[in-house]
Amino acid sequence: MKFFVDTAELDEIKALLSSNLIDGVTTNPSLIAKSGKNIKDTISNICKIVKGPVSAEVTSTETEGMIEEGKVLYSIASNVIVKLPLTWNGLEACNRLSNEKIPTNVTLCFSAAQALLAAKAGATYVSPFIGRLDDSGIDGVELISQIRVIYDNYQDLDTKILAASIRNTNHVIQVSMLGADVATVPPKILKDLVKHPLTDIGLENFLSDWQKTGQKIN
Ligand code: G3P
Numbered sequence: 001m002k003f004f005v006d007t008a009e010l011d012e013i014k015a016l017l018s019s020n021l022i023d024g025v026t027t028n029p030s031l032i033a034k035s036g037k038n039i040k041d042t043i044s045n046i047c048k049i050v051k052g053p054v055s056a057e058v059t060s061t062e063t064e065g066m067i068e069e070g071k072v073l074y075s076i077a078s079n080v081i082v083k084l085p086l087t088w089n090g091l092e093a094c095n096r097l098s099n100e101k102i103p104t105n106v107t108l109c110f111s112a113a114q115a116l117l118a119a120k121a122g123a124t125y126v127s128p129f130i131g132r133l134d135d136s137g138i139d140g141v142e143l144i145s146q147i148r149v150i151y152d153n154y155q156d157l158d159t160k161i162l163a164a165s166i167r168n169t170n171h172v173i174q175v176s177m178l179g180a181d182v183a184t185v186p187p188k189i190l191k192d193l194v195k196h197p198l199t200d201i202g203l204e205n206f207l208s209d210w211q212k213t214g215q216k217i218n
Helices: 010-017 029-035 039-049 063-074 088-099 112-120 130-135 140-153 169-177 187-192 197-213
Strands: 002-006 024-026 054-057 080-085 104-109 125-128 160-163 182-185
Touching: 002 010, 002 187, 010 039, 010 187, 024 182, 029 039, 039 054, 039 063, 054 104, 063 080, 063 088, 080 088, 088 104, 088 112, 104 112, 112 125, 112 140, 125 140, 130 140, 130 169, 140 160, 140 169, 169 182, 169 187, 182 187
Parallel strands: 002 024, 002 182, 024 054, 054 080, 080 104, 104 125, 125 160, 160 182
Antiparallel strands: none
């Protein structure tokens, strides 16, 4: 499974790059707003340090506007993925951009029916928001399972499932068990994945026993 980091903060991305665990980045208008930076500069700077897919979201809600903005965003760098909302206009824009070989990420997906339409529209990625479904009392992980079954039924549906709105490490494990192609994870949760108290205790005990030997490895 690929790991994308869900942030528009360049420093957060830089801090994670040395782990070599980051396969891409996703942003959205709220993350750009939170960064306080210009979207084109931000996406350009991210694409300079991340070679994998970098999602940048349009803000128009009209088809022609989405296509125009999508082409502006895609002109920033060849690894830009144009993010489009899962609306009729977004699906039309997705189809037209995909026909021009511009990669797309159809976002704000909350149902299997929506995901089926995104695949039919030629989306490169679909982003089911599992955390926001959980927040509303609906099982978000179940949506990943449904989409995986549907997509695997048809050879011609090659849209990748990009599990988004990840709230905890359990979400990451659950979506990977269900066959999501990608999880886009906030930086803090990515770092939480490595943590386990028994690892800390075990390492402390190893080092304590080792110290008693008086040895050094050099
Ligand atoms: O960026 C897309 C998605 O990951 C947003 O998640 O936490 O705003 O529901 P969240």
